[in-house]
Amino acid sequence: MCYASAMTVQLTIPRPDDWHLHLRDGAMLKAVLPETARDFARAIIMPNLVPPVVTGDQAAAYRDRILAALPDDMTFEPLMTLYLTEDTDPADVAAAHASGLIKAVKLYPAGATTNSASGVSDFDKVRGVLETMADIGLPLCTHGEVTDSDIDIFDREAVFIDRVLDPIRKATPGLRVVMEHITTRNAADYVTSQDSDLGATITTHHLIINRNHLLVGGIKPHYYCLPVAKREEHRLALRAAATSGDKRFFLGTDSAPHTDPNKLSACGCAGCFTAPNTMPLLAHVFEEDSALDKLAGFASENGPAFYRLPVNSARLTLEKQDSPVIFPDQISTEEGLVTVFDPGFDVFWKVA
Numbered sequence: 001m002c003y004a005s006a007m008t009v010q011l012t013i014p015r016p017d018d019w020h021l022h023l024r025d026g027a028m029l030k031a032v033l034p035e036t037a038r039d040f041a042r043a044i045i046m047p048n049l050v051p052p053v054v055t056g057d058q059a060a061a062y063r064d065r066i067l068a069a070l071p072d073d074m075t076f077e078p079l080m081t082l083y084l085t086e087d088t089d090p091a092d093v094a095a096a097h098a099s100g101l102i103k104a105v106k107l108y109p110a111g112a113t114t115n116s117a118s119g120v121s122d123f124d125k126v127r128g129v130l131e132t133m134a135d136i137g138l139p140l141c142t143h144g145e146v147t148d149s150d151i152d153i154f155d156r157e158a159v160f161i162d163r164v165l166d167p168i169r170k171a172t173p174g175l176r177v178v179m180e181h182i183t184t185r186n187a188a189d190y191v192t193s194q195d196s197d198l199g200a201t202i203t204t205h206h207l208i209i210n211r212n213h214l215l216v217g218g219i220k221p222h223y224y225c226l227p228v229a230k231r232e233e234h235r236l237a238l239r240a241a242a243t244s245g246d247k248r249f250f251l252g253t254d255s256a257p258h259t260d261p262n263k264l265s266a267c268g269c270a271g272c273f274t275a276p277n278t279m280p281l282l283a284h285v286f287e288e289d290s291a292l293d294k295l296a297g298f299a300s301e302n303g304p305a306f307y308r309l310p311v312n313s314a315r316l317t318l319e320k321q322d323s324p325v326i327f328p329d330q331i332s333t334e335e336g337l338v339t340v341f342d343p344g345f346d347v348f349w350k351v352a
């Protein structure tokens with residue numbers, strides 16, 4: 001950190017990456033992509049489009065659409081993923097990995113979250129793909145929630161670890177797994193209890209909100225995401241993990257835009273849109289926990305280490321000012337307004 005003047009504190013870190021991002025497609029892609037590319041060099045692009053990105057050819061076409069939507073004055077590298085289905089062909093996965101096109105495969109338990117209907121119900125049917133991935137070192141990213149109707153929604157992540165994730169990892173030695181958008185102490189503890197081949201992304205919003213923020217004093221649809229925010233003790237465990245410097249934890253914003261009519265509905269969509277203000281919010285969070293020196297690890301270094309990619313050589317400077325920064329409440333898209341995540345407190349950090 002350097003002190004530019006008595007009033008301005010600056011923090012310069014390697015340009016960050018987002019290891020879990022929803023860019024959508026079409027008009028929404030065009031509107032949200034600059035919000036990420038402004039601050040981030042690369043992102044792992046989630047494949048839950050309608051229809052999902054299942055094959056190497058579909059991932060290549062989606063990558064082309066992303067690059068075509070990128071404003072001329074911006075640089076950004078989309079790191080593509082395939083959506084795992086019970087019909088996924090191990091040879092197609094291996095070819096897409098060998099060509100450098102894909103960096104991970106995404107497991108959605110069928111019905112767990114937005115656009116996950118084509119996900120996996122019978123895990124035996126994906127055994128061959130998982131074994132291929134273990135052989136070639138291709139990471140599996142997991143939406144870690146069971147979908148059983150008798151499992152309480154607040155318990156679905158913890159039960160997934162016991163019933164699905166741990167058995168898959170034991171049955172597939174060498175499989176490299178990223179537990180995506182973890183929300184519980186159970187998940188953070190599971191990561192640190194394992195010897196190798198396991199990492200986890202943590203979102204910006206799960207470092208900030210607990211389930212009271214979602215439900216107390218009136219329901220707040222813009223705080224509804226999946227996995228749903230948990231008790232305060234779990235938020236504190238995520239804060240401790242993110243700010244610990246442990247290389248197994250890294251940023252995946254899970255920035256997931258939905259239009260306001262789709263959020264503010266009797267059956268509202270899950271997802272928080274954090275791309276525009278994530279880096280200032282993280283600076284706030286890490287400063288609050290006296291861990292500004294760990295922000296570069298979390299946002300810029302630990303993810304590349306897990307994915308075996310170089311740290312970005314470009315840099316990003318965050319600057320603390322003495323009055324609150326005003327972020328836009330919403331961005332407009334041709335599909336409608338999308339509300340930007342509001343942390344509910346003043347933030348004094350901005351990207352310089």
Ligand SMILES: NC(=O)N[C@@H](CC(=O)O)C(=O)O
Pocket residue numbers: 022048113114143224225226227254256257270271272
């Ligand atoms: N996180 C969310 O609440 N929503 C994501 C899906 C996901 O990551 O589970 C989305 O695509 O909208």
Ligand SMILES: [Zn+2]
Pocket residue numbers: 113143180181226227
């Ligand atoms: Zn998810």
Ligand SMILES: [Zn+2]
Pocket residue numbers: 020021022046181254256
């Ligand atoms: Zn997501």
